[in-house]
Amino acid sequence: MYKIAKKDLSALFHLIADSQELYLPVKTAGQTNFAAWTEDAEVDLDTLKTVKSAKDAFFPQSEGLYTVKKEGKKMSVEPQTLKEQDFVVFGMKACDVKGIEVLDNVFLTDPVDTFYAARRDHGTIVAMACHEPEETCFCKVFGVDAAQPASDVAVWTVGEDLFWKALTEKGETLTAAVKELLSDADEAAVEAEKEAIHKIVEKLPYMNLSLEGWNGDALTEKFDSPIWEELYKPCLACGTCTFVCPTCQCYDIKDYTAGNSVSRYRCWDSCMYSDFTMMAHGNNRTSQMQRFRQRFMHKLVYYPANNDGMYSCVGCGRCVEKCPSALNIVKVVKAFQNQGGEK
Amino acid sequence: MSLENKEFKPKIVAFCCNWCSYAGADLAGSSRLSYPADVKIIRVPCSCRVNPMFILRAFEKGADGVIMCGCHPGDCHYSTGNYYARRRMTLLFSMLDYIGVENGRTRVEWVSAAEGVKFSETMNSFVEKIYSLGENVRLGDLRCKK
Amino acid sequence: MQEVVNRAKELLADGTVARVLGWKAGDLPYNPEPAYFETAEALEDFVYNGFCGANLSKYMIEASKLEGKTLVCLKPCDTYSFNQLIKEHRVDRDKAYIIGVGCKGKLDIERIKKQGIKGIESIEGAEITDAADTLKVHTIYGEKTCAYADAMLERCHVCKGKDHMIYDELIGESKETKDGERFDEVARIEAMSPEEKFAFFQSELSKCIRCNACRNACPACSCRKCVFDSNKFDSSQKANVDTFEEKMFHIIRAFHVAGRCTDCGECSRVCPQGIPLHLFNRKFIKDIDELYGEYQAGEDTESKAPLTNYTFEDAEPSIVGKRG
Numbered sequence: 001m002y003k004i005a006k007k008d009l010s011a012l013f014h015l016i017a018d019s020q021e022l023y024l025p026v027k028t029a030g031q032t033n034f035a036a037w038t039e040d041a042e043v044d045l046d047t048l049k050t051v052k053s054a055k056d057a058f059f060p061q062s063e064g065l066y067t068v069k070k071e072g073k074k075m076s077v078e079p080q081t082l083k084e085q086d087f088v089v090f091g092m093k094a095c096d097v098k099g100i101e102v103l104d105n106v107f108l109t110d111p112v113d114t115f116y117a118a119r120r121d122h123g124t125i126v127a128m129a130c131h132e133p134e135e136t137c138f139c140k141v142f143g144v145d146a147a148q149p150a151s152d153v154a155v156w157t158v159g160e161d162l163f164w165k166a167l168t169e170k171g172e173t174l175t176a177a178v179k180e181l182l183s184d185a186d187e188a189a190v191e192a193e194k195e196a197i198h199k200i201v202e203k204l205p206y207m208n209l210s211l212e213g214w215n216g217d218a219l220t221e222k223f224d225s226p227i228w229e230e231l232y233k234p235c236l237a238c239g240t241c242t243f244v245c246p247t248c249q250c251y252d253i254k255d256y257t258a259g260n261s262v263s264r265y266r267c268w269d270s271c272m273y274s275d276f277t278m279m280a281h282g283n284n285r286t287s288q289m290q291r292f293r294q295r296f297m298h299k300l301v302y303y304p305a306n307n308d309g310m311y312s313c314v315g316c317g318r319c320v321e322k323c324p325s326a327l328n329i330v331k332v333v334k335a336f337q338n339q340g341g342e343k
Numbered sequence: 344m345s346l347e348n349k350e351f352k353p354k355i356v357a358f359c360c361n362w363c364s365y366a367g368a369d370l371a372g373s374s375r376l377s378y379p380a381d382v383k384i385i386r387v388p389c390s391c392r393v394n395p396m397f398i399l400r401a402f403e404k405g406a407d408g409v410i411m412c413g414c415h416p417g418d419c420h421y422s423t424g425n426y427y428a429r430r431r432m433t434l435l436f437s438m439l440d441y442i443g444v445e446n447g448r449t450r451v452e453w454v455s456a457a458e459g460v461k462f463s464e465t466m467n468s469f470v471e472k473i474y475s476l477g478e479n480v481r482l483g484d485l486r487c488k489k
Numbered sequence: 490m491q492e493v494v495n496r497a498k499e500l501l502a503d504g505t506v507a508r509v510l511g512w513k514a515g516d517l518p519y520n521p522e523p524a525y526f527e528t529a530e531a532l533e534d535f536v537y538n539g540f541c542g543a544n545l546s547k548y549m550i551e552a553s554k555l556e557g558k559t560l561v562c563l564k565p566c567d568t569y570s571f572n573q574l575i576k577e578h579r580v581d582r583d584k585a586y587i588i589g590v591g592c593k594g595k596l597d598i599e600r601i602k603k604q605g606i607k608g609i610e611s612i613e614g615a616e617i618t619d620a621a622d623t624l625k626v627h628t629i630y631g632e633k634t635c636a637y638a639d640a641m642l643e644r645c646h647v648c649k650g651k652d653h654m655i656y657d658e659l660i661g662e663s664k665e666t667k668d669g670e671r672f673d674e675v676a677r678i679e680a681m682s683p684e685e686k687f688a689f690f691q692s693e694l695s696k697c698i699r700c701n702a703c704r705n706a707c708p709a710c711s712c713r714k715c716v717f718d719s720n721k722f723d724s725s726q727k728a729n730v731d732t733f734e735e736k737m738f739h740i741i742r743a744f745h746v747a748g749r750c751t752d753c754g755e756c757s758r759v760c761p762q763g764i765p766l767h768l769f770n771r772k773f774i775k776d777i778d779e780l781y782g783e784y785q786a787g788e789d790t791e792s793k794a795p796l797t798n799y800t801f802e803d804a805e806p807s808i809v810g811k812r813g
Contacts, residue, residue, distance in 0.1 A: 267729075429806065
């Protein structure tokens with residue numbers, strides 16, 4: 001266990017940024033999101049939840065795949081180079097880290113997504129424990145411990161210090177690289193912080209949400225339920241939930257014509273959109289109810305069925321905060337719980 | 344200001360309505376009046392056909408300046424098209440100015456079929472203006488520049 | 490808001506309306522969701538408080554297609570949108586029974602959280618019967634207070650007025666909330682140099698994640714097939730590859746609703762990144778007011794929209810370069 005004074009953090013970032021890319025929560029125009037560190041970036045480690053999750057660092061919103069260039073009569077195909085530069089993502093939370101685990105199951109199983117795999121290889125995650133969880137958090141429901149992130153390096157803020165502990169080999173490598181700025185520390189202060197966090201977690205309104213009945217076997221029963229007809233009505237089909245979610249992983253592949261070249265790129269897609277998975281014959285889901293149902297069935301039934309019971313939700317609460325119509329996965333789970341009641 | 348900076352070749356897109364300004368451009372050509380080859384003319388049936396997206400797309404694909412030419416207000420071949428176009432373009436140019444795009448990059452000019460001289464003079468002065476403003480960096484898609 | 494609930498129950502019982510479109514209590518104190526109620530029991534969950542910011546006119550587009558009338562609760566600003574939708578034949582006036590609900594200003598949870606208030610358990614002072622001057626927030630981390638005016642949505646500070654433009658009956662009292670001028674922010678930006686303007690909009694628009702919440706929440710954006718949803722159009726609706734795409738979407742969307750936008754403020758309320766989108770729409774409104782005569786979309790159902798109208802003496806586009 002090591003520690004570093006909070007006021008010395010910019011020196012730490014400087015040191016890391018000298019040899020690798022560094023991404024951390026930066027406040028721009030009033031909002032905090034993960035961005036590349038620069039000298040004058042306004043680093044914001046106090047905001048609990050960034051608007052967009054950190055999945056951007058491993059699965060960017062837009063990513064070039066290859067470019068076809070035309071020069072006279074010759075055409076050349078230039079594939080996008082895979083990520084070769086090492087980088088560190090600092091300041092993710094335990095829920096974000098679990099989200100990456102969910103994405104790993106999708107992208108790193110055969111056939112392996114080489115773009116994602118290259119980023120995972122070169123990335124080191126330094127995750128912060130959540131000093132003051134908020135009422136929209138429910139990570140515990142999905143087995144995430146806010147006080148003990150499962151990342152390469154875990155850090156805790158206690159008073160004026162940041163405590164640092166490497167949990168994996170990559171974490172050890174990073175720790176060795178910044179050792180000169182760290183000083184030895186005692187585990188005791190961190191234990192007290194972890195307890196404090198657990199106490200707060202117990203008080204949060206969503207922490208006792210029951211996932212009973214949501215698993216791979218519930219497919220037909222949940223799919224045919226009439227409750228969806230009521231639930232989906234306020235949904236505006238905007239896609240905000242999918243873009244702020246740390247586990248949503250659907251993407252679209254598009255071509256962009258730029259005169260003398262065509263670049264093929266992939267970008268995040270949203271199952272909320274009417275042209276999602278549109279094929280030559282049309283769309284398989286034509287109503288918003290079907291699309292709404294699909295999203296939550298994917299997170300709570302289909303994904304667990306394919307991944308040994310692991311859910312595709314990490315309880316971060318971003319959908320709770322950002323949906324314009326105040327819909328979210330908690331309301332869906334509760335609606336099915338109250339099946340017997342007035343709904 | 345003379346066109347000295349030969350490294351920078353501005354790309355200008357001109358939307359010309361078929362009945363007046365395109366004919367005016369033809370007249371400029373047959374009268375052997377010169378205007379820079381940087382101007383690419385796109386013929387539309389009426390200035391009213393020009394959708395604000397056309398202007399933005401021209402900038403996206405690398406244009407440094409966009410000019411729209413139509414019949415004089417009151418003389419539109421379709422009687423009222425250019426009145427609507429006038430309102431539309433005023434609002435669009437005002438918005439572009441608002442987001443920081445230099446307002447010399449866009450222009451509307453009413454050129455009739457008999458005004459070959461006016462056409463070539465307009466194009467010459469517009470190209471010069473764009474030279475002085477330089478390359479369009481604020482409203483372009485970088486993928487088109489590579 | 491017991492009066493509204495009682496009246497809704499009456500109208501459901503005597504068959505005047507087939508359903509009620511209002512808000513249902515959320516599980517947190519600040520997230521009521523727009524909802525349909527079809528029975529008197531369901532109405533027990535109805536709420537109307539300071540957090541009901543959604544503009545229900547948007548949902549009326551779909552509700553007009555259903556059997557029977559829908560009772561809809563519209564705030565003063567929502568009624569402008571409804572009028573505009575009638576003008577555009579997007580809603581059926583005969584399918585709506587409008588209760589104009591009173592409004593004392595609507596609250597923005599983001600503004601409350603920006604004051605460092607988190608771990609919220611309950612909020613007092615947001616009920617429609619409250620005086621609407623202070624909020625008491627009970628949180629896991631202690632008791633906090635917040636002035637109502639500090640927590641209000643931006644649009645409430647420049648409220649157009651608490652008169653309903655269209656209604657079948659009125660319920661509930663309102664309170665004036667205006668304490669600013671609508672075009673002040675726009676004028677401030679207009680006075681900047683081009684570099685400053687560009688830098689300002691770059692920093693705001695670079696946050697855009699192309700989630701399309703603004704488009705989907707906007708009552709004026711009701712095209713069945715949005716131009717941005719097309720595969721043939723380069724500017725994809727979900728990618729943000731390039732600074733151009735960020736700007737393109739917002740300028741075009743503002744242009745498409747220009748002259749039809751009632752300035753209801755939904756776009757800015759729903760944006761997850763807090764981008765002040767109303768600055769684009771208000772710029773168009775300000776220009777239209779200055780150049781073509783003062784016009785408020787949605788005030789009535791008869792007047793012609795500025796962009797489908799003209800006069801022989803309209804200003805030339807070159808006026809843009811000549812103004813200060």
